[in-house]
Amino acid sequence: MNSEDQLVERTGQAIPSGSSGRASDRLRLGIGDDAALIRPSAGTECVLTCDQFLEGVHFLANAHPPDSVGYKALVRATSDIAAMGATPRFFLLALALPAGRTGAWFDAFLRGMGRAAGQMGMRLAGGDTTKSARISIAVTVLGEIARGRVVSRAGARPGDLIYVSGPLGPAQLGFELVGRGVSRLPEFRPLLRLHLYPKIRLELGAWLARHRVPSAMMDISDGLSTDLTRLCRASLVGARLQAGRLPRVRIPAPLARRLRGLQFDPLQMALHGGDDYELLFTVPPSRAGQLQRAPGFRELTPIGEITRNKNILLVGDDGAAKPLRPGGWDPFRRK
């Protein structure tokens, strides 16, 4: 039998939490009470975000391994903490499951989430578990940052350089491989990795905030075209991107031959593909030199610059500039 209380108990055993004998001075009451009690560190501010990960919308329960669902649900929620330059500390898990997913599926899900929590140094502080026809996951993350150091979306200024922290498109490629039913072939497995187990840029985000390098920052979760539009709107500016500069997905030649019939366009995936969780940030030219000391410096790529004109333009290899419309993930856009 699986009562709600038993599911909560299994969760507390599988994921580093306040109930597993690792209670610390800062997490004073964890899962199992009405609410978590957290004592903030001196001189810090709290950063709070939440994110949903839903069966049939964000993942397919029969195509995506359950440990990937648990891993990714926590990592993608935590990416918004990286995007502010903060350090994640605690999370809450609101979970709704069909009764048929409370056995082996749930254990594998918890293993994946526990692994992600361990890698990112986070602890489960509470949550809510209930039943539903489809799996629904909402993760709330609490992070902290030294006072006055947060980097918002709203500070980009004309002339600032626009950077991304790594290749754009790998997650979209993995998503397409799953969608087209070829993901079970072993040779494609390396191409699925970032779709199933995304990496986020916690160390880089915290470094950038600590050294006050960026004027604005966010993570790319819905695709560059959509998220750059959001950053520019918040900063009341525009942007001019160089198509030739965009770091794209690289597919080893033998695999590329096998994928040729499937018509992947690396530029389109870089512009509109979601789920990569790379950082998008802007840097005044006078501070760009400091980036050489940033963690992961080699992967940082300048892709354009911020403009006073509020349009978002994409400059092609022929030098012609065309408007770039938000074409990333929007669940409510009509196809």
Place this chain on the structure above:
Amino acid sequence: MNSEDQLVERTGQAIPSGSSGRASDRLRLGIGDDAALIRPSAGTECVLTCDQFLEGVHFLANAHPPDSVGYKALVRATSDIAAMGATPRFFLLALALPAGRTGAWFDAFLRGMGRAAGQMGMRLAGGDTTKSARISIAVTVLGEIARGRVVSRAGARPGDLIYVSGPLGPAQLGFELVGRGVSRLPEFRPLLRLHLYPKIRLELGAWLARHRVPSAMMDISDGLSTDLTRLCRASLVGARLQAGRLPRVRIPAPLARRLRGLQFDPLQMALHGGDDYELLFTVPPSRAGQLQRAPGFRELTPIGEITRNKNILLVGDDGAAKPLRPGGWDPFRRK
């Protein structure tokens, strides 16, 4: 057209939030950025909780008015803050909606939630909006309390008196009226009120914590039999309840006659009915006198006492004690 960004904008306009020109010193970045930035008050601890409210599980989209869905989703999540003795400050809304619910339904939902936020002095700090086949709502609430004043579930001691803060069963009665399809008759409307627009005991909870009166406290969300079992398990004690003492739903005589054929049992509703959000707390006899100064004192009712023996017993009107099994709301219990 309703893009995700437009839904977020409408949300920020309808609910007191950091984006609606009411940003304060404590909420430094609200909805519209990656995460909320909150500066905790000096000398306080953070209390953090989340709660789900799902179509088809907790409410019926065609039977429950949308403003009640919005109102109740926020109130029930906030009840866990009252149960710790803390004061709610900010909340995050994770919402998944079918496209057909993004128009008038969504506006009424936001009105209900905005009204609840206004009454409780809370502000929306962020969230996540996406699409799904059924409405799914997860609310995270951040509250604060003076250091060292929180009341957990784990402090009850043998001999402590057990109190509830008001009648148990009214929400269950309203739920049954909706379920049996008689809720649209105007004369039954007053019986639905606490089911649709629950009250929580924020002022009482904060008073009790401030004066250090209770040894343990929680809210009754899943039913007295289930929640008292949780409190006793956390405190490593048992309880002896007096059935005759339980404050029950009172139905005016003319309505009671009309409901006679429907077979409601007020004692069963008081023991196992969920959703009332009254406080359940234990008080050492030496401190019980202080309760006379508590807000809502007249509604506080002693219903039994904590025992060293770990069973939960119900003493009937005939003086015979029988074991009371958890019979409240558990989504995973087999019927």
